[in-house]
Amino acid sequence: MLPELSEDEARAGIAKRIASELEDGAVINLGIGIPQLIPNYIPQGVKLILQTENGAINAGPAKDRYDLRVIDAGGAPISILPGGSFVACDVSFAIMRGGHVDATVLGALQVDQEGSLANWMIPNVRVPGMGGAMDIVVGAKKVYAATRHFSSAGKCKLVKKCSLPLTGYGVTDVIVTEYCVIRNLDGHMFLTEVADGVDAEELLRLTDMELAVSAEIKTVKR
Amino acid sequence: MAKPFIKPIISPEEAVRKVREGTSLMLGGFNYGGVPYTLIDALFEAGTKDIDLICVDASHCNDITPEPVGVAKLIVGRRIRSMTASHIGLNKYAQEMLLRGEIKIDLIPMGTYVERIRAKGAGLGGFLTPTGVGTAYEKGHETVEADGRKYILERPLGADVAFIRAYRSDTAGNLIYYGTGRNFNPVIAMAADIVIAEVDEVLAAGDIDPDDVVTPGILVDALVLKGDNPYAART
Numbered sequence: 060m061l062p063e064l065s066e067d068e069a070r071a072g073i074a075k076r077i078a079s080e081l082e083d084g085a086v087i088n089l090g091i092g093i094p095q096l097i098p099n100y101i102p103q104g105v106k107l108i109l110q111t112e113n114g115a116i117n118a119g120p121a122k123d124r125y126d127l128r129v130i131d132a133g134g135a136p137i138s139i140l141p142g143g144s145f146v147a148c149d150v151s152f153a154i155m156r157g158g159h160v161d162a163t164v165l166g167a168l169q170v171d172q173e174g175s176l177a178n179w180m181i182p183n184v185r186v187p188g189m190g191g192a193m194d195i196v197v198g199a200k201k202v203y204a205a206t207r208h209f210s211s212a213g214k215c216k217l218v219k220k221c222s223l224p225l226t227g228y229g230v231t232d233v234i235v236t237e238y239c240v241i242r243n244l245d246g247h248m249f250l251t252e253v254a255d256g257v258d259a260e261e262l263l264r265l266t267d268m269e270l271a272v273s274a275e276i277k278t279v280k281r
Numbered sequence: 282m283a284k285p286f287i288k289p290i291i292s293p294e295e296a297v298r299k300v301r302e303g304t305s306l307m308l309g310g311f312n313y314g315g316v317p318y319t320l321i322d323a324l325f326e327a328g329t330k331d332i333d334l335i336c337v338d339a340s341h342c343n344d345i346t347p348e349p350v351g352v353a354k355l356i357v358g359r360r361i362r363s364m365t366a367s368h369i370g371l372n373k374y375a376q377e378m379l380l381r382g383e384i385k386i387d388l389i390p391m392g393t394y395v396e397r398i399r400a401k402g403a404g405l406g407g408f409l410t411p412t413g414v415g416t417a418y419e420k421g422h423e424t425v426e427a428d429g430r431k432y433i434l435e436r437p438l439g440a441d442v443a444f445i446r447a448y449r450s451d452t453a454g455n456l457i458y459y460g461t462g463r464n465f466n467p468v469i470a471m472a473a474d475i476v477i478a479e480v481d482e483v484l485a486a487g488d489i490d491p492d493d494v495v496t497p498g499i500l501v502d503a504l505v506l507k508g509d510n511p512y513a514a515r516t
Contacts, residue, residue: 112391113311113461127313127515129460134312134341134371145460147467147495148311148337149399152392156412175415186379186388187370188338193418194392197411228415 061238061265062256069237072254072281073205075100077164077235085161086110086154088195090178091133092166093205108143110160112191114151117143132191155191156198163199165192167206167234169221172268174231174243176204177223189226196227208236208266217241217268238262240279241270249273255280287486288454290504293323296477299442300329303362307398307440307469308336308352312371314516315462316340316351317446317479319508324444325354331362335440337394337465339364339372349374350512356384365438367391390418393435395468401437402471408435443473446516447496450480451489454498462516463495470496479505479513 064072074096081087081097083105089097101107109118112132121129121136131137139145146154154160169177176196179189196202206216217234234241239262240252251273253259263270297320300306310316332355340353349357349372356364356375363385369375378384389397390412400408409432413419423434445466447456456478458466470476478501507513 111461113314113464115461125515127512128462130312130314131461132312134314139460145458145463147458147463148391148395148465149468152395156392156410183380185370186376188366188368188388189390189418190368190370191391193390193416194412197414225416 061261062254064237069207070096071100072237073207073235076240076279076281077203077205078102081105081107081162084108086159088112088155088160088163088199090163090165090192094164094166097164110151110154112148112151112155114146114148115139115143116146152191152194156194158198158200160195160199162201162203163195164203164205165196167204167216168223169216169218170204170206170231170234170268171218171221172248173246174229174248175221176202176226176231177221178226180224182224192226196230201232202230204231204234206234206236208238215265215267217266219267219269242273247271250276252277252279254278284499284502286498287452288450288498288501288504290483290506293319293505293508294327296320296444296503296505297324297327297329299475299477300324300332302329302331303333304442305333305335305440307443307473308334309443309445309464309466309469310351311337311461311464312340313350313512314460315446315458315464315466316512316516317444318351318510318513318516319479320444320477320505321351321354322508322510325358325360328360330360332360334361334364335438336364337367337391339366339369339375341371342375343371343373363387365389365394367394394438395465397435397438398465398468398472400435401439402468405437407437409433410435438472440473442475442477443469444477444479445470446479448481449484449489450478450501450504451484451486451498453486454478454501454504455489455491455494456480456496456498456501457489457493458495467496470500475502476500477503477505479507481507
């Protein structure tokens with residue numbers, strides 16, 4: 060049996076695990092959902108520079124909830140920390156697409172065998188538009204998919220081939236779920252780590268995506 | 282016709298008369314920030330229909346914010362014939378209209394959206410981007426191989442009229458922005474035949490340091506002072 064986790068525990072575990080490996084000084088772009096929890100789990104002594112689509116560089120927590128002159132891409136008030144700046148969107152997207160963002164963490168509807176990511180639309184149901192997602196996945200140096208292992212309907216979100224429209228083809232470098240870490244090494248998906256209490260054999264059996272098991276697979280407590 | 286050096290400060294009602302049926306209108310703003318709320322309100326009041334809108338998002342009209350905000354008023358009020366946008370996820374009504382086929386909305390990647398506008402303003406015929414390659418978006422777009430990589434060929438995007446929002450202007454129309462209200466405004470200011478800027482205040486020419494100017498006044502036709510829309514007050 061895989062460990063039973065509440066929604067909050069699962070999401071926190073994913074965010075904490077990703078936060079633990081983001082490099083000090085890295086320029087980071089966070090998507091909506093689980094990625095927004097990451098600032099809560101940044102290890103002491105690590106400083107990340109958060110960048111947003113709408114032109115904030117070195118974003119921090121809001122000082123004034125009423126003031127909408129400084130917001131993140133989702134419309135929530137933020138502040139700019141010392142050493143930060145504002146840019147227009149031609150520049151913010153050049154930063155994203157042009158390889159100036161060290162890592163992005165995005166939610167996922169599906170991730171597949173080839174590292175393709177689907178996270179922006181469900182045909183005939185949800186048509187929000189792709190926003191900046193297609194730009195960041197082609198431009199960020201490292202793309203993390205932060206996702207629950209199974210959908211609320213119980214289907215594995217790590218699939219052989221995405222059935223939903225792609226955000227990017229072959230773009231995902233690391234997948235972190237509540238149960239494991241999967242790394243894309245030269246186009247092959249390797250299970251490199253399981254969370255404490257997870258049986259790797261059982262996880263492989265329940266995962267639709269075909270995974271190679273890393274020779275150095277680790278068990279990590281979250 | 283050359284734009285005047287000293288910009289007229291006009292009423293929002295006069296400004297929106299530049300927009301008629303079939304006008305392509307580009308609006309600045311990203312989510313709540315940098316939106317010309319006063320001009321949008323006046324355009325809504327004018328009742329002008331069949332606008333071809335170019336605006337990155339559809340603002341807010343959803344379960345949390347049921348009253349349409351900003352450009353959502355024009356969409357929900359059915360004043361829009363077509364829309365080029367990137368994200369309409371916070372406007373439930375726009376998504377429903379799109380799913381029912383009641384409005385034409387062309388959804389494009391946001392980096393492509395801004396770069397197409399930049400290309401128009403910079404006099405370029407287009408550009409090559411890796412964004413969207415290998416996705417459904419690629420279909421219907423021309424692709425080009427260059428230096429061993431596949432790109433999508435994108436074309437410029439301009440408009441007849443642009444409404445932008447800045448923080449301060451001087452009388453010569455030089456603009457500075459505040460916070461994340463800058464967003465698409467300086468890019469849009471270069472890509473339309475007529476550019477009207479909504480601002481908090483107008484200073485004397487020379488009172489904005491030329492080093493601080495983001496949008497030079499030569500791009501601006503007229504100024505409108507920010508009104509009392511509650512979101513204008515918060516931005």
